Amino acid sequence: MGQSHCCAYLDQKVSASSQSVEGQFLGRKAVLLGLKIHLARLGEAVARGFRLSKEPVISKQQDRQGDFYYRVYDPYHRSHHTFRAENEVRIWLEERHYR
Structure with a gap:
């Protein structure tokens, strides 16, 4: 009976040690x-x-008021522009292209 108590104790230690190693691994x-x-x-x-x-x-x-406008962001110059007409945007794009 003494041996079985000893083996149970060792089994608990091995099991606890395995769980500790497993926990560290995880x-x-x-x-x-x-x-x-x-x-x-x-x-x-x-x-x-x-x-x-x-x-x-x-x-x-x-x-x-329901009016449309165009918001333009220029990442090169890090600037925002607002235009009321599409044609204004086109002009700005052309000027920007030739700068």
């Missing part, structure tokens, strides 16, 4: 996975920065 695995995700996001952000176009972004919007 913890390290989670940290590595988090790092991998973080690096992937960082890589995507860097790639997106290189892909950014220097071309203007033009959107047609409507004011409260």
